[in-house]
Amino acid sequence: MGSSITGNTLDNTSFEKIFKxxxxxxxxxxxxxxxxxxxxxxxxxxxxxxxxxxRENFHLDQSVRSYLYSAVQxxxxxxxxxxxxxxxxxxxxxxxxxxxxxxxxxxxxAEELRNTLYKALAELPEGSRNIFKMSRFEGKKYKDIAxxxxxxxxxxxxxxxxxxxxLKHKLIKYVQxxxxxxxxxxxxxx
Amino acid sequence: xxxxxxxxxxxxxxxxSLNDELNEHEEITLTSWLQAxxxxxxxYEEYQNTWNLMDKVKDVAHINLEKEWSLQKNYxxxxxxxxxxxxxxxxxxxxxxxxxxxxxxxxxxxxxLTIYYIMPYFTQEKIASSxxxxxxxxPDGSEVTLNRNSKIKYPTTFTKERSVQxxxxxxxxxxxxxxxxxxxxxxxxxxxxxxxxxxxSAYHVDENVEVVVKEGTxxxxxxxxxxxxxxxxxxxxxIYNPSNNYLVxxxxxxxxxxxxxxxxxxFDNDSLPDVLNTxxxxxxxxxxxxxxxxxxxxLTVTFEDQxxxxxxxxxxxxxxxxxxxxxxxxxxxxxxx
Numbered sequence: 425m426g427s428s429i430t431g432n433t434l435d436n437t438s439f440e441k442i443f444k445x446x447x448x449x450x451x452x453x454x455x456x457x458x459x460x461x462x463x464x465x466x467x468x469x470x471x472x473x474x475x476x477x478x479r480e481n482f483h484l485d486q487s488v489r490s491y492l493y494s495a496v497q498x499x500x501x502x503x504x505x506x507x508x509x510x511x512x513x514x515x516x517x518x519x520x521x522x523x524x525x526x527x528x529x530x531x532x533x534a535e536e537l538r539n540t541l542y543k544a545l546a547e548l549p550e551g552s553r554n555i556f557k558m559s560r561f562e563g564k565k566y567k568d569i570a571x572x573x574x575x576x577x578x579x580x581x582x583x584x585x586x587x588x589x590x591l592k593h594k595l596i597k598y599v600q601x602x603x604x605x606x607x608x609x610x611x612x613x614x
Numbered sequence: 615x616x617x618x619x620x621x622x623x624x625x626x627x628x629x630x631s632l633n634d635e636l637n638e639h640e641e642i643t644l645t646s647w648l649q650a651x652x653x654x655x656x657x658y659e660e661y662q663n664t665w666n667l668m669d670k671v672k673d674v675a676h677i678n679l680e681k682e683w684s685l686q687k688n689y690x691x692x693x694x695x696x697x698x699x700x701x702x703x704x705x706x707x708x709x710x711x712x713x714x715x716x717x718x719x720x721x722x723x724x725x726x727l728t729i730y731y732i733m734p735y736f737t738q739e740k741i742a743s744s745x746x747x748x749x750x751x752x753p754d755g756s757e758v759t760l761n762r763n764s765k766i767k768y769p770t771t772f773t774k775e776r777s778v779q780x781x782x783x784x785x786x787x788x789x790x791x792x793x794x795x796x797x798x799x800x801x802x803x804x805x806x807x808x809x810x811x812x813x814x815s816a817y818h819v820d821e822n823v824e825v826v827v828k829e830g831t832x833x834x835x836x837x838x839x840x841x842x843x844x845x846x847x848x849x850x851x852x853i854y855n856p857s858n859n860y861l862v863x864x865x866x867x868x869x870x871x872x873x874x875x876x877x878x879x880x881f882d883n884d885s886l887p888d889v890l891n892t893x894x895x896x897x898x899x900x901x902x903x904x905x906x907x908x909x910x911x912x913l914t915v916t917f918e919d920q921x922x923x924x925x926x927x928x929x930x931x932x933x934x935x936x937x938x939x940x941x942x943x944x945x946x947x948x949x950x951x
Contacts, residue, residue: 436692443686444679452673461673465682469689476690534670541671542679559633560665561672566635585625588632592664599663603656 434479457500544594556587907950
């Protein structure tokens, strides 16, 4: 899939398109290394800045995806080396593993899927989005959310089911695709 | 999609279960609900998959993509007047109907993959915006004059239908082509034309959309309710109110509706408040009238290609007024007429 760019040049429009297609996924990828989402975003911005500066030398027939992921990975490794922050931790992925990782077919859809999920979440009304994030991403209990926001537990529940209904509705094709894959595996195993 | 309307669905138990917050009693209730009907577990599974899927955006949910893009434009020294348009201008994606799921698993996977491959379907598009008045020629030869602080989005090539989106104010001179309707979308309003020239003003999504027709015929309708439309002919003005979806047609009483483009302003026995309103709209300058008596002053004069400063000078000496600027606002004082 990837970016279909006409010609070999990276112009304003294709740059924006590539940025918006990959920024979220690259940030998530970099966060695996940095453990710090803000540092991760900075690194991704540096990679895009560099890409734009060197756009003259950059041939778009080469895979934009693998270029971006390798560049982000390199900067992340440098970041870890410089900070010696996570030196005791295992490095998430070797260069060879990365290559096969980004070529995997399920990974091919990662940006697409992530962008769709992100958009579905962003479409929620602010109140119910916040509650959903606190519950799903921060693992907070309903009681804690209710206390923190000064609302009733009932309201938290209502907003949560509203959010989940909206998300399911927006993501129905992915949701059913997953069921289909699981169902298919089950069928094959029998 | 499972038809959920046929079932009573315990959403509260769903989310508690997904969140590990079920008590013993609720757990029993949910289990017996799931066993009551074979479709129930399929419905629950869809919510469970949704919940699990969202884990993929855990690390990025805090990111504001538009904000990051404007940061990136700063880092890369890209001009900020090419700012992306707000939410309402998101690209169209295709919607899918999975209801006809066939029996063969492999075929399903193949078709699913195909769908993923054609999903990122974007039309190549251009966005023009400017702080200055600007002339744009669309791919079909139609001319658009874009007012200050306005934006237009259009494809690099038109397909069957000529469709553009604007925000702000623009004057369109549309090339006639009866085969291919020309459509302008702004907020919730849709304007359709066959070949004509007219002025559209729609600065904010929640503000009224105004269309004034110079020549030809234009249809103005609400996107939410396309049946509800008004036809505007030469000299007519159409107003769409997005808050209540009302469409109103009135004769155009503003002879200066195109002054921002033609740079020609005609006042003919107009009251001073009307004059100041017109100047405010054309030059973006705010006025405050110090003395209510000034409301009785009227003005008859034509300005062509004048700066605001020289316009004000003429008014000052004609009506014996004084204009004083303070903090971006001009106060008008004088004895009255």
